[in-house]
Structure formats: structure tokens, C-alpha cells
Amino acid sequence: MKRPLMAALTAGVLVVASACGGSSPSTGSGDDGGPPKPGGTLNIAMPSDGTTLDPHESPSFNTQERVGMTYGRLLRHKIGPDQPYGALKLEPDLATSWDISEDGLTYTFHLREGVKWQNVAPVNGREFVADDVIATFERIREKGFQVGALGPVTKMTAKDDHTVELKLSKPFAPLLNNMADQFMWIIPKEGAEGKFELQTKAIGTGPFILEKWERNVAATYKKNPDYWEKGKPYLDRVVFKVVPDQGARIAAYRSGETQLVGATTDEEAVALERSVAGTRVLNLLSGTPVNLFLNVDHKPLDDVRVRKALSMAIQRKSMKDAIFKGGQYGGPVAVSLKQWALPDAELAQLQPTNPTEAKRLLAEAGYPNGLDLKLMVTQGYGPLYPRVAEWLVEDFAKIGVRAKIEVVEYATYFTSRWPKQQYEMSVGPQTPFLEPDYWLRDQLHSDGPRNWMGVNDPKLDKMVEEQTQIMDPKERAEKIKEIQRYVLEQALPPVQVWNHPTKVLLHQEVKRFHPQPEYGYPELRETWLAQQ
Structure with a gap:
């Protein structure tokens, strides 16, 4: 009999700040505490560290969480207690306004004047200008994993110091959303020109300056006194402390060494809430679904019958009760992006659990006696994913699939094994993309820059390309839902395991x-500490 397994810290504060969805209409609950007061240090525990600070090199949450403290984007999303989770309403950041030509082929961004780069050598606090944007986008086009965000942009011009013009070969519906994407950080041209090492140094226009990065120990940030949004941030410092052990992270929160902890079990949350006076709990639905990645270049995973069998073997509802303690079915586009996602009832219908049918499909595919596969997992996201891997092994065994778990170190997992398709199956989280085109074109198109599963389906390619040309949001949403139905019917990877709930606990200050x-x-940039 399968033992109930308890979910624990998954991807640390990945789940807290960048991959979580509200279970209520807004992300706030009256915690603002009156007028903000400047000062103080916020300490946050992270389960692992990044391998680079280059924002164009790695989509890892460990990299992007750290560089996002420092850099800015042309556009950004509104935040605050009045913003429903996943609303993703655009507002100006480094661009104050933008114009789109009637034919949709020219985008003009008017940049904020008077913005300064952080006063760190070799940039030394100079003014932010259009050449920085062009240098950033050219670098992305040359080597960035975000290259898909620029789509059919064919020409980029700095019309003057504060105007950037983008020319497109065809209309591209995702472009504005992509300018606010969590990966589209604008770097100084000195970084693009190699005048400082982007892998170890971050110099931006954002609210915090990277003061010190001690690999696998801590990243320390101080308030940027020249930040363009006057009066912000309120915090003097933010420290990301690398604490790999789950128990140590919980102990640090209890002792006050850190003031924020994420992704605990219900039992742990209750215990912490009772043991730390004034703890506030955010009940959230993770935006990073637990996925089973399949390398379809590895036979027999290229066979739709085998993929369907693996999906049908997964006891999702049992896993929900025993491991996740709630949550809902996942889909090819994150369920947190409600405008674009399929409803839960349809996702359940398209992803049935049926071991008997799974066995029949395997036999039909030529494997009446089952088959052997390897299942890769890393502990770099916390203990949840190894536990899910154990569960999947048991589920697969019931249909004759003998899966062997292969545990790999996080840096190896993210820099070589997963992106280079050096695996057969892998269980892990998925990046919480904000624009559906990332979920579809970047991951599932045969030429997608993040197609690390070998998906090559001409019909799917055509549908994915078509949705980028649909400028009407409602019409585009229907096309995107049609694509998702096709992906699930073909059991194309990643196979959705579950969208799990998580909790964030904050000290009362x-x-x-x-x-x-x-x-x-x-x-x-809005957070502040009520000094105790």
C-alpha cells in the first residue's frame, strides 16, 4: 500500500513570490499597516543558489529571482492589494508610453527620462538611454533563451536617446505582454559589450543594488538611492539566505532569523502560525505545475500510446489528498492564467486515470510485458519532487512500466541534463510563464527555444503560429484553448501531474x-517592515 507522502518546501520562495496564485480575489488581506515606514532588513530563505547572474543565460528561478531585484523592464505589471492574482495589468516601467501602428508592424516605445543606472562601476550611475534597450534586445536575439519574446521583430532602432522603434515582419499578439515579461530585464550596454561580467555582477535600474553575492551562502541587496520611483523601496536591505535543509528553513523562521517562509505543509503552517505570534498566512495555488517531462526523441516515448499510458497511470486524485492536500488539474497553459486556461472540469476529463486502458495501450504499442525507463529528478527544488517521483514509480509499476529514479544535482539538472534532453523522463516544476505563447510556442513548437522535450508536430506548429497572429484577445483565447485540447489528446509533454496549493508565512512586521x-x-519595491 502506498504511504501518504507530505508535500514540503518545493522551490522555496519561487513559490512564494513568483509562482503563486491567490485562492481569493486579491493577493492582499489587510496587511498594509498604515503609511509605509522606511528602513529594516528583510531576510528570506532560499533552498538553493543560482549558477549565474546573467539574465539572458538561464531561466532558472534561482537566477531570475536574484537579478530581478536589480533590473527593470520596459513595461511591468501592477501590484498591490487591489490587483487580483494573475490580472497582469500592464503599466509603464522604463517606458512611459508606447504607440502601435495601424497595421501592427511598428511599435514605438517612449522611454522614461532621468532614469539612472545604479552607481556601480563601470556604468557609474549614467543615464539610461535607448541604446541600452537596443543592446539588450540584440544580445537576446544573439544568445538569449528569451529570443522567442521578440517574435518577428526584424529591425530595432534608437530614434533618439529616449525613443525605441521596433519593426515587425507580421503582427505579433504577444509582443506587448512580452515587454513586461519576467525574463525581459534591460541591461546596460556595457554588460552587452562585455565591459563587466554579467555572470557574477548585476547593474540595473531597479529598486535594489546587489551589494554582495556569496555563492551558496547569501545574496545581499541594498536600497537604490537613485531609483526612479521616488521614495521607494522602503526596505534598506534584502538578504536571500541559502538554506538547503527544510528543517533549517523552518527553524530560521521560528527564531526570527528570516521573516518569510514558503510552501510548507498544512501541519507545518499550523505549527508555525501557533509558535510565531502574529504570523500571517497566504493560502495560494502554485503557478508552477508539477510536470512529467518526456523526451520524445527517446523511443518509445515518441509513441502517443505510450505517452497516454503513462498519463493514465497517474493517480492524480489520490496524490492530491496524500501529497498536495488540495489543488487542481494542470493544463498546457497555467491554470493561473484564467483568461487562457481550460477549466478544471475539462482538464479532468482530458486527463483520466485508467490503469486498465493504460495496460491495453502499452500492449498495442508492442509492450505487453511493460518496459524500463529512467526518471530524473533533482533535490534543488526541495523534497517535494523526489517524493512525487517515488509516487510515480509506484503508479507506473501497476501498468508494467519499471521506472528507475535518477537523482541529479541541481546545477547539472538545469544547465545540461534537462535543456540538452539528456534524460528519458523527468519530474519537476515548470517556469510560471506569464504569456500563453511561452507555454505553447517556446515549449512545444518544433523550433521553440525551450522545446527541451523534442516535440515535433507539424499540425501543432501551424496552430501555435496562428494564435500569435490573432489580435483580438477573445478570439485568441479560443484558439489557445483549442491548441491545449489537441496537446492533451496527443499526450504531448510535459504530462501534467498536478497544480498544487502552497502557503506563505510572513512575520507580522x-x-x-x-x-x-x-x-x-x-x-x-512596495514591502516595508513595521519595526518591532
Whole structure:
């Protein structure tokens, strides 16, 4: 009999600040505590560290959370207690306004004047100008994993110091959303030119300056006195402490060494709430679904019958009760993006659990006696994913699939094994993309820059390309839902395991912390501490 397994800290504060969805209409609950007071240090525990600070090199949450404290984007999403989770309403950041030509082929961004780069050598506090944007986008086009965000942009011009013009070969519906994407950080041209090492140094226009990065120990940020949004941030410092052990993270929160902890079990949340007076609990639905990635270049995972069999073997509802303690079915587009996602009832219908049918499909595919597969997992996201892997092994065994777990170190997992398709199956979280095109074109198109599963389906390619040309949001949403139905019917990877709930616990002095589903801790420009 399968033992109940308890979910624990998954991806640390990945789940807290950048991959969480509200279970209520807004992300706030009256925690603002009156007028903000400047000062204080916010300490946050992280389960692991990044391998680089280059925002164009790695989509890892460990990289993007850290660089997002420092950099800015052309556009951003509104935050605050009045913003429903996943609303993702655009507002100006480094661009104050923008114009789109009638034919949709020219975008003009008017940049904010008087913005200064952080006063760190070799940039030394100079003014932010259009050449920085062009240098950033050219670098992304040359080597960035975000290249898909620029789509059919064919020409980029700095019309003057504060005007950027983008020319497109065809209309591209996701472009504005992509300018506010959590990966589209604008770097100084000195970084693009190699005048400082982007892998170890971050110099931005954002609310915090990276003061010190001690690999696998801590990243320390100080308030940027020249931040363009006057009066912000309120915090003097933010420290990301690397604490790999779950028990140590909980102990640090209890002792006050850290003031924020994420993704605990119900039991742990109750215990912490009772043991730390004034603890506030945010009940959230993770925006990073637990996924089973399949390398379809590895036979027999190229066979739709085998993929369907694996999906049908997963006891999702039992896993919900035993491991996740709630949550809902996942889909090819994050369920947190409600405008674009399929409803839960339809997701359940399209992803049935049926071991008997799974066995029949395997036999039909030529595996009446089952088959052997390897299942890769890392502990870099916390203990949840190894436990899910154990559960999947048991489920697969019931249909004759003998899966062997292979545990790999996080840096190896994210820099070589997963992106280079050096695996057969892998269980892990998915990046909480904010624009559906990332979920579909970047991951599932045969030429997608994040197609790390070998998906190559001409019919799917055509549908995915079509949705980028549909400028009407409602019409585009229907096309995106049609694509998702096709993906699930073909059991194309990643196979959805579950969208799990999580909890964020905050000490009572932490005020105005209203997370949205994106990397980079944008909410911390508003957060303040009521000194105890």
C-alpha cells in the first residue's frame, strides 16, 4: 500500500513570490499597516543558489529571482492589494508610453527620462538611454533563451536617446505582454559589450543594488538611492539566505532569523502560525505545475500510446489528498492564467486515470510485458519532487512500466541534463510563464527555444503560429484553448501531474507584501517592515 507522502518546501520562495496564485480575489488581506515606514532588513530563505547572474543565460528561478531585484523592464505589471492574482495589468516601467501602428508592424516605445543606472562601476550611475534597450534586445536575439519574446521583430532602432522603434515582419499578439515579461530585464550596454561580467555582477535600474553575492551562502541587496520611483523601496536591505535543509528553513523562521517562509505543509503552517505570534498566512495555488517531462526523441516515448499510458497511470486524485492536500488539474497553459486556461472540469476529463486502458495501450504499442525507463529528478527544488517521483514509480509499476529514479544535482539538472534532453523522463516544476505563447510556442513548437522535450508536430506548429497572429484577445483565447485540447489528446509533454496549493508565512512586521505570478520579487519595491 502506498504511504501518504507530505508535500514540503518545493522551490522555496519561487513559490512564494513568483509562482503563486491567490485562492481569493486579491493577493492582499489587510496587511498594509498604515503609511509605509522606511528602513529594516528583510531576510528570506532560499533552498538553493543560482549558477549565474546573467539574465539572458538561464531561466532558472534561482537566477531570475536574484537579478530581478536589480533590473527593470520596459513595461511591468501592477501590484498591490487591489490587483487580483494573475490580472497582469500592464503599466509603464522604463517606458512611459508606447504607440502601435495601424497595421501592427511598428511599435514605438517612449522611454522614461532621468532614469539612472545604479552607481556601480563601470556604468557609474549614467543615464539610461535607448541604446541600452537596443543592446539588450540584440544580445537576446544573439544568445538569449528569451529570443522567442521578440517574435518577428526584424529591425530595432534608437530614434533618439529616449525613443525605441521596433519593426515587425507580421503582427505579433504577444509582443506587448512580452515587454513586461519576467525574463525581459534591460541591461546596460556595457554588460552587452562585455565591459563587466554579467555572470557574477548585476547593474540595473531597479529598486535594489546587489551589494554582495556569496555563492551558496547569501545574496545581499541594498536600497537604490537613485531609483526612479521616488521614495521607494522602503526596505534598506534584502538578504536571500541559502538554506538547503527544510528543517533549517523552518527553524530560521521560528527564531526570527528570516521573516518569510514558503510552501510548507498544512501541519507545518499550523505549527508555525501557533509558535510565531502574529504570523500571517497566504493560502495560494502554485503557478508552477508539477510536470512529467518526456523526451520524445527517446523511443518509445515518441509513441502517443505510450505517452497516454503513462498519463493514465497517474493517480492524480489520490496524490492530491496524500501529497498536495488540495489543488487542481494542470493544463498546457497555467491554470493561473484564467483568461487562457481550460477549466478544471475539462482538464479532468482530458486527463483520466485508467490503469486498465493504460495496460491495453502499452500492449498495442508492442509492450505487453511493460518496459524500463529512467526518471530524473533533482533535490534543488526541495523534497517535494523526489517524493512525487517515488509516487510515480509506484503508479507506473501497476501498468508494467519499471521506472528507475535518477537523482541529479541541481546545477547539472538545469544547465545540461534537462535543456540538452539528456534524460528519458523527468519530474519537476515548470517556469510560471506569464504569456500563453511561452507555454505553447517556446515549449512545444518544433523550433521553440525551450522545446527541451523534442516535440515535433507539424499540425501543432501551424496552430501555435496562428494564435500569435490573432489580435483580438477573445478570439485568441479560443484558439489557445483549442491548441491545449489537441496537446492533451496527443499526450504531448510535459504530462501534467498536478497544480498544487502552497502557503506563505510572513512575520507580522512584514507589510504590503502582495505577490503576483512572476519572478524577480516586484512586490518588494512596495514591502516595508513595521519595526518591532
